[in-house]
Amino acid sequence: AQRVTQPEKLLSVFKGAPVELKCNYSYSGSPELFWYVQYSRQRLQLLLRHISRESIKGFTADLNKGETSFHLKKPFAQEEDSAMYYCALMRNSSASKIIFGSGTRLSIRP
């Protein structure tokens, strides 16, 4: 069965410090992976997807198939990064069904 694990419910770092939100998945095939973000009083929205190999708002995430991980990283945290982050997996052949992790709340201290 597919599963997405985010081991940290809460991550608190100082402004300017590096950030890494951990995500591990279990899936035997080739998944598509995403990070979604929910800022305070805003809708849950797509942050980035591994297939695009993009950097959004300074965040990057690399798919490591050997470690089955898709950690989200940013070298210098900003206060506006405080939000709830969800890692998500879609099977390569799925009909659009996404499995979400339990989420990590990122808090940036000034």
Place this chain on the structure above:
Amino acid sequence: DAGVIQSPRHEVTEMGQEVTLRCKPISGHDYLFWYRQTMMRGLELLIYFNNNVPIDDSGMPEDRFSAKMPNASFSTLKIQPSEPRDSAVYFCASSLGTQGTLYEQYFGPGTRLTVT
């Protein structure tokens, strides 16, 4: 486009009452998803539809929950009878059934349900 629309935004009800949550997906999207968000379990997929047909309802907690999609622009999630443990934020999302670089789910603002 106003995006995915959900109503009501907040619902407070007493245990045993029927609750109906409503969702209007983005026009043209052929997939619709219902999720439940709680502190303990995060974001859980309850059920999803493709072209108004339920595809996977394995996440629906029990028979007290039911969902319908009578047409492409409207869906309901009903809880009857409601229980305090149903208290959560319920999200509706929609998407186009494409994969790869174009794939994205668009979420509504959610309905915060409190069952007392």
